[in-house]
């Protein structure tokens with residue numbers, strides 16, 4: 001079994017294994033999560049979820065410092081959180097190899113923006129490798145460790161949705177035996193006081209030029225010949241695949257594997273051999289701008305958009321190649337947006353907040369879906385943690401609104417960066433009410449453990465942060481716990497805490513309905529004799545409920561019997577919750 | 584020549600497993616294969632799509648409009664949504680199950696009527712059948728994916744044993760028997776549907 005199909009992320013994890021990596025610390029985020037989940041399956045790799053990306057990167061640095069090859073993984077916006085260590089780790093360099101895995105999401109399949117991570121490599125002067133498929137994901141991971149150690153630098157491995165989440169063929173090799181690098185105290189290398197850092201900066205600049213030289217001759221950037229020189233393409237990552245899909249071997253292609261630093265001579269040479277130079281890259285025109293600085297004027301963003309993800313059709317269309325679309329369904333079709341699951345513990349809270357017309361500072365997680373109709377419960381969503389800090393600023397300048405305004409934040413997001421905002425609320429004393437939606441898991445990214453769950457990435461029992469104690473120790477005196485399946489009680493507690501004249505935290509506690517260890521009472525049935533078709537139950541947006549022949553109908557394959565709809569029904573047509581075995 | 588298969592449906596219906604099994608199968612036949620999926624938001628009951636491409640050399644991980652040789656749809660509305668991706672002589676295999684999306688549930692939109700007939704009137708080669716009932720027959724609505732694969736199997740010349748093997752390698756041991764049964768039911772249903780449209784062998788892709 002040497003050949004198998006692997007996701008790009010799984011292949012990167014395999015690369016970590018084969019390269020003798022011993023330490024992985026990451027924070028989940030689509031489309032990067034599976035690198036770490038697959039790495040955790042290798043007994044030879046210690047792997048963990050950190051509370052956020054900054055902690056992950058610093059921990060991975062610590063492991064490298066101690067002499068072990070290490071890795072941290074995150075999505076593109078996670079690199080914003082970890083940008084602080086990144087820029088200075090560029091100066092310190094590494095002891096054993098250190099890889100920073102980051103996955104972009106052009107097209108925003110599951111992200112709040114489509115920033116281009118390549119800017120970070122350029123800004124921090126750190127090399128960045130960009131694989132185009134699963135085989136390269138593994139190969140480049142191994143090269144990344146070599147580069148890291150050879151050039152004394154962290155190396156960024158840049159994935160994107162179509163590489164990370166595409167399965168392709170990978171040839172498996174054995175794990176290398178890698179000697180630990182000895183730890184030697186070296187203050188001038190690792191203590192970045194101004195006096196030391198000032199000496200480091202020129203070294204970083206020199207390193208970049210050395211890497212550029214390496215990039216010219218190492219084969220990491222390769223030229224594939226064509227039969228016509230009318231056009232010549234410079235491209236990388238998944239765009240390479242689209243160019244090859246459309247043109248095959250017709251035109252020469254310079255495939256870039258190392259996106260930073262770019263190989264000047266290779267590019268100039270390649271350009272001199274073709275009539276029209278074309279750069280195909282998703283999002284920003286980074287390779288193109290580099291070509292411009294070399295005095296080349298390639299076809300680039302004048303023909304290709306800097307929005308969204310590309311495809312073979314986008315490349316073909318740019319060259320006037322039209323493709324037939326033989327069938328189109330003429331009617332307008334209802335959209336099928338994602339929704340909170342049937343039985344989702346977040347639903348009841350959003351129903352209350354919406355019903356009472358409360359202003360809600362939202363955050364990032366499954367509960368962002370509370371913004372969708374019919375709940376329409378959110379007023380803002382920016383980035384992880386912003387709900388709590390945003391609420392504080394809002395309440396400080398609009399105190400008259402404070403007792404009708406809350407923040408909602410998930411347990412994982414609270415651990416990630418909500419707690420610092422809460423400290424600000426306690427310290428600078430805004431009359432704020434924060435609702436922690438504690439569903440005992442990191443739901444949106446596919447159910448990862450976090451510091452509040454008491455279980456680690458490998459599935460073993462672990463330390464457990466007690467949210468109540470944490471909030472109290474920060475200085476929040478009012479901490480209440482509610483069960484979001486109980487609408488009336490939850491509503492009362494929310495009203496009480498909004499009315500209170502001091503900061504408060506409400507912990508809404510119920511595990512995610514999809515967790516395997518959660519026992520549900522099972523599907524309910526609508527008593528059609530009693531149902532009058534008033535649609536009161538439809539206001540909570542449970543996907544298991546629809547109206548069939550003017551009566552509520554419960555989809556048995558979806559309903560878990562949470563009993564929330566029963567609390568909407570005044571006619572007693574929908575039963576209240578029966579207690580399940582482990583309630 | 585690269586061949587393109589699309590698997591479309593509703594998040595939670597098990598489209599990923601179906602694409603994984605197909606990928607395995609093509610791999611054992613020494614094709615180059617790429618299987619693309621999108622994780623994340625789509626898992627919460629949204630519209631989902633996976634692409635399976637195989638051939639001597641596969642570059643692009645995705646299938647674009649007008650390129651699919653076969654679309655397997657797990658749900659009727661999704662069949663209508665994705666039919667733009669079908670090639671002129673492509674085949675649309677669809678489960679006739681309807682799952683109402685949130686805008687239909689809340690009454691903002693209406694679920695289109697007679698989708699299957701409209702698709703056929705457009706000239707689409709539709710092979711539609713009720714995969715859900717068959718899946719329930721073997722014991723779980725979750726088996727819809729494997730029932731559909733059973734139907735799909737008529738479009739390839741893999742042996743039944745090769746299909747079984749691919750299924751076995753992708754599902755947990757205690758579910759193997761149920762899934763093999765689901766596959767067989769789907770395959771049997773395929774004979775019936777295909778005989779009815781009298782177009783059995785011409786779409787074989789190997």
Ligand SMILES: Cc1ncc(C[n+]2csc(CCOP(=O)(O)OP(=O)(O)O)c2C)c(N)n1
Nearest residue numbers: 029078364365366410411412413442443444
């Ligand atoms: C900086 C950053 N890192 C990671 C992500 C990816 N991400 C989106 S939601 C989420 C976690 C949500 O978990 P939780 O707060 O527990 O809410 P749940 O989804 O369980 O309701 C993560 C990690 C992100 N959007 N931004």
Ligand code: SF4
Nearest residue numbers: 341344366443512513
């Ligand atoms: S996965 Fe869990 S938390 Fe997320 S929407 Fe579903 S039930 Fe709610």
Ligand code: SF4
Nearest residue numbers: 343542559562563565
């Ligand atoms: S009990 Fe009601 S609200 Fe809860 S999952 Fe079933 S239908 Fe949905």
